[in-house]
Amino acid sequence: MVGTEFAHFHPYPDYSMHLSLPENDVKEVIYKGWGEMHPVVYKGWLPPNFIMLYAPRNNEELEVAKIILTQSYNFALGNND
Secondary structure, eight states: OOTTOOEEEOOTTTOOEEEEOOHHHHHHHHHTTSEEEOGGGGGTSSOTTEEEEOOOSSHHHHHHHHHHHHHHHHHHHTOOO
């Protein structure tokens, strides 16, 4: 991430999103199949709370993605409740 960026989208054809979350949320996102660890985490370039969130395929998944994005925003602000 650059500067104050807390998340970013990838363009067509991928539409995935990179973002950071609290560790417990990372575990849930990966466990539920909504995303995976950011690939460069394994190289040690980013901390293990950075993920790649898969692009939503329907409205239900879009709503989940919105919740995850909001959680990432709150985490960036220090609101980890």
